[in-house]
Amino acid sequence: MTKDNLxxxxxxxxxxxxxxxxxxxxxxxxxVSVVTMPDKTGGRxxxxxxxxxxxxxxxxxxxxxxxxxxxxxEFVEKLQSLDADLFIVIAFRMLPEVVWKMPKLGTFNLHGSxxxxxxxxxxxxxxxxxxxxxxxxxxxxxxxxxxxxxIIDRVALDLDIDDTFGEVYEKLMHxxxxxxxxxxxxxxxxxxxxxxxxxxxxxEEPCAAPKIFKEDCRIDxxxxxxxxxxxxxxxxxxxxxxxxxxxxxxxxxxIRTKLAAxxxxxxQGAIAMDRKRVFAGTGNGSIELLTVQPAGKKAMGxxxxxxxxxxxxxxxx
Numbered sequence: 001m002t003k004d005n006l007x008x009x010x011x012x013x014x015x016x017x018x019x020x021x022x023x024x025x026x027x028x029x030x031x032v033s034v035v036t037m038p039d040k041t042g043g044r045x046x047x048x049x050x051x052x053x054x055x056x057x058x059x060x061x062x063x064x065x066x067x068x069x070x071x072x073x074e075f076v077e078k079l080q081s082l083d084a085d086l087f088i089v090i091a092f093r094m095l096p097e098v099v100w101k102m103p104k105l106g107t108f109n110l111h112g113s114x115x116x117x118x119x120x121x122x123x124x125x126x127x128x129x130x131x132x133x134x135x136x137x138x139x140x141x142x143x144x145x146x147x148x149x150x151i152i153d154r155v156a157l158d159l160d161i162d163d164t165f166g167e168v169y170e171k172l173m174h175x176x177x178x179x180x181x182x183x184x185x186x187x188x189x190x191x192x193x194x195x196x197x198x199x200x201x202x203x204e205e206p207c208a209a210p211k212i213f214k215e216d217c218r219i220d221x222x223x224x225x226x227x228x229x230x231x232x233x234x235x236x237x238x239x240x241x242x243x244x245x246x247x248x249x250x251x252x253x254x255i256r257t258k259l260a261a262x263x264x265x266x267x268q269g270a271i272a273m274d275r276k277r278v279f280a281g282t283g284n285g286s287i288e289l290l291t292v293q294p295a296g297k298k299a300m301g302x303x304x305x306x307x308x309x310x311x312x313x314x315x316x317x
Contacts, residue, residue: 021034139152140194
């Protein structure tokens with residue numbers, strides 16, 4: 001089989017997937033259909049919210065499917081009628097076996113971690129929150145259990161101590177699009193030698209990266225400064241780590257922090273400030289606050305916010 005007669009169905013939803021879809025289209029690959037989530041309604045005016053993948057597909061006149069149920073007979077029949085050779089899945093729902101087993105050349109997924117590490121819905125966030133020194137992207141063939149299929153290829157990315165989720169997301173999105181094209185090329189060449197994830201153990205211990213909920217984002221001021229710094233940057237800029245100001249019960253998102261050697265020693269949750277800097281005490285050391293976002297307001301420099309507080313001894317709960 002050659003690039004000219006290869007038929008691809010692409011499954012994806014967010015911007016992270018668009019980068020790879022764009023690379024396929026610009027690379028001249030035949031994407032016979034794009035599958036994405038159904039539209040939603042949200043906001044005060046109940047506006048229709050479409051996925052980034054749908055927006056791209058519409059703008060580029062790509063055939064589009066938005067099934068409510070992935071096992072629905074009409075959807076399965078439609079996929080079968082496309083007679084595609086390869087399915088590519090990036091940041092989408094878990095596919096039923098009847099779908100991922102359909103194409104002749106298989107179904108592969110691009111995942112935002114170095115599998116078998118960080119299997120699940122939030123691999124980039126969880127790796128940063130855990131203080132990992134590296135992460136990456138992996139392509140693998142789908143299997144019954146989520147994120148457990150045989151590995152096709154991986155690309156690693158070193159992480160800096162101040163890298164945020166948003167910054168790493170952007171880097172992995174670009175690296176991932178290159179890996180997606182490389183994986184398709186290798187499949188066409190017939191040069192694959194997929195590796196079972198179990199072959200990488202125990203050196204690379206499998207771990208989970210579950211979906212992040214609001215309560216997962218709350219800062220535990222009893223943790224160390226290092227742990228809180230990782231927690232903040234792993235959730236920045238969104239959904240964002242948050243905490244509560246004790247004196248007025250105000251919800252405050254902490255967007256950026258810094259580990260500084262000259263931080264004053266403070267009690268857990270206590271806040272100290274001078275003209276240009278703001279610090280908070282943790283369970284082990286103190287941390288500098290750089291950017292915060294109080295409820296109902298835009299993100300701002302921490303000194304700007306705390307100078308306006310009418311509290312002689314502010315503290316976080």
